[in-house]
Amino acid sequence: MSGKHWPPGTQCVAKHDHTKPKAQELAFRKGDVVTIIEAVEGKGSYRARHNETGQEGLLAASALRERGAIRVDPKLSLMPWFHGKISGVEAVQELQPPEDGLFLVRESVRHPGDYVLCVSFGKEVIHYRVVHEENTLSIDSQQYFSNLIDMIEHYMKEQGAICTKLVKPKPKTGMKSAEEELAKAGWLLNLQHLTLGDRIGQGEFGDVLQGEYMGQKVAVKNIKCDVTAQAFLAETAAMTKLRHKNLVCLRGVILHNGLYIVMEFMSKGNLVNFLRTRGRALVPTQQLLLFALDVAQGMDYLESKKLVHRDLAARNILISEENVAKVSDFGLARVNPKGADATLLPVKWTAPEALKHNKFSSKSDVWSYGILLWETFSFGRAPYPKLSLKEVTELLEQGYRMEPPEGCLPAVYALMKSCWELEPGKRPSFKKITEKLQKELKHLRDPPGPARGRWAQPAKPHRFGLFD
Numbered sequence: 001m002s003g004k005h006w007p008p009g010t011q012c013v014a015k016h017d018h019t020k021p022k023a024q025e026l027a028f029r030k031g032d033v034v035t036i037i038e039a040v041e042g043k044g045s046y047r048a049r050h051n052e053t054g055q056e057g058l059l060a061a062s063a064l065r066e067r068g069a070i071r072v073d074p075k076l077s078l079m080p081w082f083h084g085k086i087s088g089v090e091a092v093q094e095l096q097p098p099e100d101g102l103f104l105v106r107e108s109v110r111h112p113g114d115y116v117l118c119v120s121f122g123k124e125v126i127h128y129r130v131v132h133e134e135n136t137l138s139i140d141s142q143q144y145f146s147n148l149i150d151m152i153e154h155y156m157k158e159q160g161a162i163c164t165k166l167v168k169p170k171p172k173t174g175m176k177s178a179e180e181e182l183a184k185a186g187w188l189l190n191l192q193h194l195t196l197g198d199r200i201g202q203g204e205f206g207d208v209l210q211g212e213y214m215g216q217k218v219a220v221k222n223i224k225c226d227v228t229a230q231a232f233l234a235e236t237a238a239m240t241k242l243r244h245k246n247l248v249c250l251r252g253v254i255l256h257n258g259l260y261i262v263m264e265f266m267s268k269g270n271l272v273n274f275l276r277t278r279g280r281a282l283v284p285t286q287q288l289l290l291f292a293l294d295v296a297q298g299m300d301y302l303e304s305k306k307l308v309h310r311d312l313a314a315r316n317i318l319i320s321e322e323n324v325a326k327v328s329d330f331g332l333a334r335v336n337p338k339g340a341d342a343t344l345l346p347v348k349w350t351a352p353e354a355l356k357h358n359k360f361s362s363k364s365d366v367w368s369y370g371i372l373l374w375e376t377f378s379f380g381r382a383p384y385p386k387l388s389l390k391e392v393t394e395l396l397e398q399g400y401r402m403e404p405p406e407g408c409l410p411a412v413y414a415l416m417k418s419c420w421e422l423e424p425g426k427r428p429s430f431k432k433i434t435e436k437l438q439k440e441l442k443h444l445r446d447p448p449g450p451a452r453g454r455w456a457q458p459a460k461p462h463r464f465g466l467f468d
Helices: 088-094 148-157 178-185 226-239 271-282 285-304 352-357 362-377 389-397 410-419 430-445 449-454
Strands: 011-014 033-040 045-050 056-060 064-066 102-107 115-121 124-133 136-138 194-203 206-213 216-223 250-254 259-264 317-319 325-327
Touching (some): 033 056, 216 226, 271 362, 285 362, 410 430
Antiparallel strands (some): 011 033, 011 064, 102 115, 115 124, 124 136, 194 206, 216 259
């Protein structure tokens, strides 16, 4: 199969046209995106679903390539038509030669905080003031929008209060359309194939919803603020380069009502809630070690890619149906709409050098991992119980470290303490942490002679059905 194996749900891009399919084959054109349903044994082909038409059929593995990574480029814009602070005269110059429906958006010079939609129509440029009040935008006080992206999307479909439907954006010099780049690389998903369900979480930047895309369960983050959505774009581009069994997988992006980031669905929620709702009676030590190992392997992969998470904590670890732990929000952790404000940092998880000097590295992630280990082996307790943030900061400087959770293996507590070395260089790498946990798991599964009788757990429990 061309040496490739793509699991169900993988999005692939067609390498050439196939417009005259035989029976059971799928028709497609070069650049079309398809979703893998299943591999067809022995035939070097897949059953797949076309992302635009929704049709299903067979196609050769050799006709496909996996979606390309998107280059993280500051010129990549969700709003290439936004020109910032330019005057009305400059806007008219930008919209030459005249063309009905050619448009741009600028900041209002006369009314700071408002915008102006400039539209070319009948050899003139018409300027519409966009009033910004109470987190909404409106041209006519009839139709309200939560952001500029939403407004432009609306007037490209309907003329409404303006002279003509918007037809063609005039990009700011040097800006690239994120929509075009996402589509070219195969990451732009079709809104029509997305069904949204219940809210399953709430983040700093918007709700997380359960949904379905092309028959697959997904989790969807909706970021409505256009400035935040633009900030998330670079981080989402970074996520397109990453693929590992212990990282939550990005399915794609939809540009609608801001930005929808479509991720794989993790049915058992985050690690904190998983442990709190099951507890010691249902989760054996071996499973805790497996979760810890999963996270260490995901972080080892990020470390190898020279990526820093910055917000590693049990709340950002999600559990799959098969009880596999995966790191989430790894591409998004650096998005901070308020700038590098130290007061917003999760103090109890953040390394001292990151708190004091804003120095984030894989070694500061290792400190956070030590806290995550403590959370895991205390079955989801909040770290530094009964201590205020101020007390935590002061005590850490004096050399204080948390006591081991009840029943925690001595080797695991020793590993936690090594993660909490004050000097970053003395902390282990995630590769070393992975090795130590693998060794501890092996010891637990197959302890030396006399110790065997002490382990009440089965010799090799698997991940499936332990807690169902």
